[in-house]
Structure formats: C-alpha cells, structure tokens
Amino acid sequence: MRKEEGGVIVHGGGPTAVLNASLAGVIAASRKVGPRRLYGARFGVNGLITGDWIDLSNLAAAEIEAVRAAPGSVLGSSRRKVEPEDADRLLRLLKENRIDRVFYTGGNGSMGTALLLQRAAAAAHPDLRVIGIPKTIDNDLAATDHSPGFGSAARFFAHALRDIGADNRSLPPPVSIVEVLGRNAGWVVGATALARSRPDDPPHLIYLPERPPTIERICADIQDVHRQFGFAVVAVCEGLRDPQGEPFGADVDRPGSKRHELAANLAHTLARAVTERTGLRARSEKPGLLGRSSSLAVSRTDAEESFSCGYEAVRAASNGQSGIMVALRRVADDPYRVEHMLVTLELVAGVERRVPQEWIVAAGNDVGPEFLRYLRPLTGPIGEHKRLI
Amino acid sequence: MRKEEGGVIVHGGGPTAVLNASLAGVIAASRKVGPRRLYGARFGVNGLITGDWIDLSNLAAAEIEAVRAAPGSVLGSSRRKVEPEDADRLLRLLKENRIDRVFYTGGNGSMGTALLLQRAAAAAHPDLRVIGIPKTIDNDLAATDHSPGFGSAARFFAHALRDIGADNRSLPPPVSIVEVLGRNAGWVVGATALARSRPDDPPHLIYLPERPPTIERICADIQDVHRQFGFAVVAVCEGLRDPQGEPFGADVDRPGSKRHELAANLAHTLARAVTERTGLRARSEKPGLLGRSSSLAVSRTDAEESFSCGYEAVRAASNGQSGIMVALRRVADDPYRVEHMLVTLELVAGVERRVPQEWIVAAGNDVGPEFLRYLRPLTGPIGEHKRLI
Numbered sequence: 076m077r078k079e080e081g082g083v084i085v086h087g088g089g090p091t092a093v094l095n096a097s098l099a100g101v102i103a104a105s106r107k108v109g110p111r112r113l114y115g116a117r118f119g120v121n122g123l124i125t126g127d128w129i130d131l132s133n134l135a136a137a138e139i140e141a142v143r144a145a146p147g148s149v150l151g152s153s154r155r156k157v158e159p160e161d162a163d164r165l166l167r168l169l170k171e172n173r174i175d176r177v178f179y180t181g182g183n184g185s186m187g188t189a190l191l192l193q194r195a196a197a198a199a200h201p202d203l204r205v206i207g208i209p210k211t212i213d214n215d216l217a218a219t220d221h222s223p224g225f226g227s228a229a230r231f232f233a234h235a236l237r238d239i240g241a242d243n244r245s246l247p248p249p250v251s252i253v254e255v256l257g258r259n260a261g262w263v264v265g266a267t268a269l270a271r272s273r274p275d276d277p278p279h280l281i282y283l284p285e286r287p288p289t290i291e292r293i294c295a296d297i298q299d300v301h302r303q304f305g306f307a308v309v310a311v312c313e314g315l316r317d318p319q320g321e322p323f324g325a326d327v328d329r330p331g332s333k334r335h336e337l338a339a340n341l342a343h344t345l346a347r348a349v350t351e352r353t354g355l356r357a358r359s360e361k362p363g364l365l366g367r368s369s370s371l372a373v374s375r376t377d378a379e380e381s382f383s384c385g386y387e388a389v390r391a392a393s394n395g396q397s398g399i400m401v402a403l404r405r406v407a408d409d410p411y412r413v414e415h416m417l418v419t420l421e422l423v424a425g426v427e428r429r430v431p432q433e434w435i436v437a438a439g440n441d442v443g444p445e446f447l448r449y450l451r452p453l454t455g456p457i458g459e460h461k462r463l464i
Numbered sequence: 465m466r467k468e469e470g471g472v473i474v475h476g477g478g479p480t481a482v483l484n485a486s487l488a489g490v491i492a493a494s495r496k497v498g499p500r501r502l503y504g505a506r507f508g509v510n511g512l513i514t515g516d517w518i519d520l521s522n523l524a525a526a527e528i529e530a531v532r533a534a535p536g537s538v539l540g541s542s543r544r545k546v547e548p549e550d551a552d553r554l555l556r557l558l559k560e561n562r563i564d565r566v567f568y569t570g571g572n573g574s575m576g577t578a579l580l581l582q583r584a585a586a587a588a589h590p591d592l593r594v595i596g597i598p599k600t601i602d603n604d605l606a607a608t609d610h611s612p613g614f615g616s617a618a619r620f621f622a623h624a625l626r627d628i629g630a631d632n633r634s635l636p637p638p639v640s641i642v643e644v645l646g647r648n649a650g651w652v653v654g655a656t657a658l659a660r661s662r663p664d665d666p667p668h669l670i671y672l673p674e675r676p677p678t679i680e681r682i683c684a685d686i687q688d689v690h691r692q693f694g695f696a697v698v699a700v701c702e703g704l705r706d707p708q709g710e711p712f713g714a715d716v717d718r719p720g721s722k723r724h725e726l727a728a729n730l731a732h733t734l735a736r737a738v739t740e741r742t743g744l745r746a747r748s749e750k751p752g753l754l755g756r757s758s759s760l761a762v763s764r765t766d767a768e769e770s771f772s773c774g775y776e777a778v779r780a781a782s783n784g785q786s787g788i789m790v791a792l793r794r795v796a797d798d799p800y801r802v803e804h805m806l807v808t809l810e811l812v813a814g815v816e817r818r819v820p821q822e823w824i825v826a827a828g829n830d831v832g833p834e835f836l837r838y839l840r841p842l843t844g845p846i847g848e849h850k851r852l853i
Binding site for chain 2 (some may be wrong): 086088089090092095115117118119129138141142144145146147148149150151152153154234235237238239241242243244246251322326328339340343346347356358359360362363364365367368369370371372423425461462464
C-alpha cells in the first residue's frame with residue numbers, strides 16, 4: 076500500500092432503505108484493506124466537488140452498526156451530475172487531498188457520472204480509481220442480477236398489498252388503486268404479486284410501464300375482477316403511462332417533458348377516472364417514499380448484499396481495479412446463492428434494464444411465474460394471512 | 465351455565481391491524497367459560513341480520529393463533545347500522561338460534577348500534593346480553609383510556625414519519641406533506657411526534673383537526689421551518705379542515721355533506737397550494753389504509769390489549785353483564801399498567817373524544833409533552849436513526 080492513500084464515497088440519486096448498509100460495508104472494508112483515510116461527500120456531488128466531506132475514519136464500531144441500519148443516506152445525496160467543467164476542478168481537489176479512490180453508490184445515472192470521472196482522470200489524475208456500487212430500488216441497472224435497494228422496496232410493497240388487501244377484503248371499497256414506486260421499470264410493482272397466496276388474493280391487477288394500458292382496458296379489467304370477486308385491488312407503477320405516453324391526465328410533478336417526469340397524483344387521477352367510467356367507487360393509496368425508506372420492511376438478503384457490495388468495492392480498489400461496478404451474479408435459486416463480479420462502467424452507464432416482456436402475462440395486467448421465481452429469494456417469504464371469508 | 469347458550473360476534477366499521485386479536489380473545493375465552501357455540505357474522509350487520517354466520521366453535525388452536533395475527537377483519541365488517549325495523553327481525557333470529565350473547569366490536573357508532581339492540585331486547589329477548597368491545601384507530605371512544613387499534617396505527621405513522629423523514633433529510637424535497645389517518649380526531653397524526661429524537665427531526669409541523677389552520681398559517685409555518693432547516697416535513701390529519709370547515713379545495717370522497725366526508729386527495733391538494741403560494745416545491749404521500757392494516761408495525765401492547773378486551777367481554781357476559789363495553793383504565797405510566805373495567809354503552813354510544821386542547825401547543829402546529837407521555841406506552845419505543853448530517 077502506498078502512503079497517504081485516501082478515499083471518498085459519494086451517494087447519487089434517491090436513497091433506499093439499505094443504502095447506508097453499503098456505506099457501512101465500505102467503511103468496514105477500508106479498516107481492513109485501506110484506504111485508512113475515508114471521507115463521505117455531503118449531499119452527493121454537491122459536497123464532492125466543493126470538498127464538503129465528512130471524515131469517516133474515526134467512527135466507532137457501534138456507530139458503523141447504527142449507520143448500517145439507518146434508511147435514507149446518512150451522508151446526504153443529490154441528483155446533480157458532475158459536469159465536464161466540474162471534473163477538472165474536482166480532480167485537482169482529489170489530488171491535493173491525496174485521494175486516490177472514489178466510491179460512487181448509485182443507479183445508471185450515477186454510473187454515467189462515475190464513468191465521466193474515470194475518463195477525465197486518465198490524464199489529470201491517473202492514480203485515481205473509480206468504483207461503482209449498485210443502488211436502486213427501481214432494479215433497472217444492467218449487468219447485475221439485481222440491485223441493492225430493490226429487495227427491500229419489493230418486500231415493502233408486497234407486504235403493503237397483502238395488508239391493504241386484507242383490509243379491503245373485510246370492508247371492500249369497490250375498487251382500490253395503490254401507487255407503487257418505479258420510474259420507468261415495473262420491477263417493484265410486479266413484486267406486489269408476492270402478496271398473493273390464493274388465486275383470488277389481491278392485488279387482482281398489476282400494471283407495469285413496460286406494457287402501457289389504455290384507460291378503457293384498465294376499466295374493463297376492473298369490471299371483470301369486480302364481477303368475479305366483489306372488489307378489485309389494483310397496483311399501478313407511478314411511472315405508468317398510457318400508450319400515447321400520457322399520465323392519464325394526472326398532474327406532472329416537475330416542469331419538463333411530460334413523458335419523462337413522474338405524475339404527482341397518478342393513483343388518485345386513475346381512481347377518479349375509474350369511478351366516472353365504471354360507476355364503481357374507487358379510492359387510492361400512495362405510500363410514496365415510505366416504500367423506499369421503511370426500516371420495518373427491509374429484506375435481510377438485500378441488507379446483506381448491500382453491505383457486501385460496498386465491501387467488495389473497497390477490495391476491488393485495493394486490488395488496483397478502476398472503472399468498474401460491483402455486480403451480483405446469481406449462482407443458484409434454491410438455495411439462493413450469489414457471487415460478486417466486476418463489470419465495466421460502460422456496461423451500466425445510462426443503460427436501463429426493464430422487465431422482460433415474456434415475464435409479463437399476455438393480457439398485460441400481471442406478471443408470470445418466471446418473474447416470481449426470480450423475485451422470491453430477494454424479498455424473503457411474505458407470509459399468508461388467515462382467511463375465513 | 466344454561467344449556468344451549470350461544471354467542472355471535474359482529475365487527476363494525478373500519479378494520480384495524482389488531483381487530484382479529486379481539487376476535488381471538490373472544491374465541492379463546494368462550495372455550496373456557498362459554499358460550500360453547502360461537503358464531504361470527506359475515507360482513508358485520510349485513511351478515512348479523514340475515515343469519516349469515518360463520519361457525520367459530522371448531523377452529524383449531526393453530527387457526528385461532530393465525531386469526532389473532534391477521535390484519536383486517538377475518539369475518540368481514542360493514543358500516544351498516546341495525547335500524548329499528550331490523551332489530552325485531554334480528555332478535556327473533558337470535559332467539560330461534562338460542563343465541564343469548566352478542567359481542568359487538570367497533571367504535572362509537574357501533575356502540576350506538578349495540579345500545580339500540582340492548583334496548584330493543586329488553587322486551588323481545590330479555591335473556592340477551594350485549595357486550596361492546598372497543599376498536600378504533602381514531603382513538604375517539606369515550607370512557608376508555610385508549611382503544612385497541614390506535615397503538616398500532618400510531619406506531620405505523622410514527623415509524624413512517626421517522627423513515628420518510630430520514631429519506632427527506634438525505635435528498636430534500638423542499639416540502640413534504642404526509643397524510644395521516646383520522647376522521648375527526650388528531651390522535652394518530654399527533655403520534656407522529658414520536659418520530660423525533662432531536663429538535664430538528666421531522667415531522668416539523670403537525671396539524672390536528674382539533675385546531676383547524678388556515679392555508680395562510682400553514683404556508684407561513686412551512687416557510688419558517690424551511691428557512692431554519694432547509695426542508696419541511698409536515699404531517700396532516702386526513703380529516704383536517706380550514707376554519708370554515710372546508711377541505712382546502714380537495715375532492716370529497718363520497719357524496720354527502722362536505723363537512724362530514726373525508727377528502728380523497730387532501731395532502732396532494734395542500735402540496736399544490738403550498739407550492740403555488742410559497743414557491744417551495746411540495747410533494748405529498750398518502751399511506752392510506754396501510755396505516756391501519758400494516759402487520760409490520762403492530763404494537764405489541766396494542767395486540768395484547770386487543771386480545772384481552774375480547775377475552776374480558778366474554779367473561780363479562782358469563783358473569784351476567786349486559787349493555788356494557790369493556791374499557792381500559794390506566795393504572796400506571798411507568799411501568800405501564802392497565803386494568804379492564806366495564807362502562808355502560810350509554811357513556812360511549814355516539815360520543816366522540818378528541819385530543820384535549822391543552823395537549824396541543826399554542827401555535828396549533830404540534831402536540832405537547834402531555835400527549836407524548838400518554839402515548840409512549842401504547843406504541844412502544846420507536847427508536848432513533850443514526851445521523852451524520
């Protein structure tokens with residue numbers, strides 16, 4: 076090991092319930108194999124490029140354990156990217172502070188930023204090693220079997236649909252529409268299928284952005300289900316759009332292109348439209364950010380893998396690797412086993428992995444058995460509620 | 465014990481996460497002290513008056529344990545009341561089936577129905593004993609220290625605000641408005657104060673229907689908080705109204721008087737109004753019915769008390785009591801201890817207990833220490849997340 080080596084870790088994008096477990100993995104590994112000096116950028120790229128870094132070198136073991144269990148990001152995050160004009164300044168800052176390792180925890184956007192940094196460093200700071208750590212509840216990172224953060228969000232929403240479903244069965248609103256996190260990919264909304272133990276268990280309908288439905292189709296599906304079971308529980312992805320790319324008339328949360336922004340009240344707008352078109356009173360629920368932060372719903376597998384991906388990132392840097400992201404390769408389903416592998420940032424930067432069409436049923440309103448086989452080890456068992464009616 | 469005695473249990477109103485624990489308590493007690501024949505009305509009053517009853521006499525011990533743990537109502541519930549014209553028919557049905565005990569689990573509306581039944585029985589079926597079992601997440605039943613169902617809903621929302629708060633701190637939307645269950649009383653929204661460990665922890669503002677705020681006041685409060693902390697997390701009760709009794713322009717969920725119906729999109733409407741008036745972008749979350757059904761957030765104390773109230777109801781009937789509800793009396797705070805007592809249905813029927821004005825801070829945007837002292841034993845500890853920022 077060279078003298079005076081140092082590392083900085085930065086978080087990009089939306090937090091997850093287990094993002095800090097990756098941070099704990101980085102801290103734990105750095106104690107074993109270096110860098111001895113380890114900093115965390117406050118509020119993501121904002122703190123990274125201004126040198127607003129928290130010294131993580133002296134956290135006590137109990138503090139690291141407490142970090143590991145906390146949802147959100149204990150360092151703070153941001154959606155800001157490193158722009159080419161920031162990169163030179165940042166590389167100088169890193170050099171001045173004798174930082175030769177950057178750990179970047181994030182999704183496909185963050186991996187793009189990591190790649191930009193890696194490329195800019197080739198000339199300006201050739202000793203720099205840039206290592207990506209996967210993190211996204213959306214599970215849309217390429218080249219990895221799945222991403223830390225996804226299993227816990229999937230577990231939260233599977234439990235949510237099971238429990239809301241039990242409530243709805245007892246005192247049925249005719250229709251209930253639950254909005255599930257997920258920007259352009261339906262991995263999390265698909266996971267609500269795990270809420271079912273019997274064929275008539277909720278959710279009765281699941282809509283993924285990979286198969287945009289018309290409002291007419293949604294209404295017809297709901298009427299069918301209502302006729303059959305007396306109530307209908309519907310899970311919709313927050314990023315759901317109709318075949319024209321429009322959010323069913325919902326308010327778009329931020330200025331910008333309608334097609335790329337989330338709707339702020341999708342479930343409510345759909346519920347109103349369903350009530351008007353079918354005459355069946357529909358209500359809506361939107362657990363929102365609780366779905367990515369709930370510490371009660373954390374998947375143990377997800378938390379462990381999140382830690383281990385952070386740990387492996389530090390080992391990879393220590394072994395001289397750079398320009399790579401730690402990824403998970405599934406070795407076996409039963410008993411479930413994964414291995415870590417290293418993939419180049421080029422493979423993941425800006426690439427979006429969506430649910431394969433063949434994992435969605437032909438009618439476009441549910442997921443198929445391959446999806447559930449893939450999913451089950453990641454959430455752990457959801458459990459069944461006793462029914463008498 | 466008389467021969468051929470029999471009981472029927474009926475659920476009224478919205479389910480809770482621990483309603484079935486009361487049912488399990490009734491079943492368990494009936495095995496000990498009778499009635500040996502025990503039925504459950506399917507879908508509340510609907511099943512009660514039509515004789516659509518599920519035989520609960522032969523459930524196995526493991527089934528009773530599974531019932532005890534399930535959220536919702538395993539029997540089904542309804543919002544229907546027993547009308548005077550239904551009462552005679554119902555009393556005949558009970559007599560024909562040699563049912564001499566009715567256990568009615570519900571809130572203040574259900575206790576009104578239980579009272580009506582009790583009074584009608586005096587002439588038509590004088591052997592009938594009617595016993596109320598308290599159940600409401602709203603915690604608005606009179607004559608009891610608190611109601612089964614409340615502690616778990618309070619625990620859910622305290623965890624939710626803590627976890628959403630950790631997420632918001634990491635990647636702050638300027639303003640976040642979380643809608644919390646509660647029709648006319650602010651007990652549950654007040655409980656979100658337990659999410660805080662430090663003075664600047666979310667939620668920063670809590671609005672209860674007992675102190676209706678103007679939109680101007682809400683916006684001014686939010687601007688103050690945002691200036692101080694850089695973000696603002698706000699908990700609002702779903703039953704919140706402005707001083708004129710209007711839901712801030714939100715859609716009202718059901719036909720009927722605006723003043724007595726819930727708004728369907730209160731948090732979203734408030735978020736839009738705050739964004740327009742303050743220029744601070746506000747988002748909204750509405751965990752909705754998950755707040756009363758989440759099996760992950762059940763308070764152990766609440767589940768145990770729910771069971772014990774069911775158990776005590778059967779014992780009371782066995783001792784010849786009628787026209788009473790089982791209530792909880794707090795004997796001590798630390799260590800927390802409660803006793804059961806029996807209160808007449810007259811004391812609780814149709815009476816709504818709201819949060820005392822002196823438990824709300826003068827500014828009307830938070831609860832005070834008396835509220836928290838009352839609350840803590842009911843939810844159990846919420847726990848603190850590690851913070852570095």
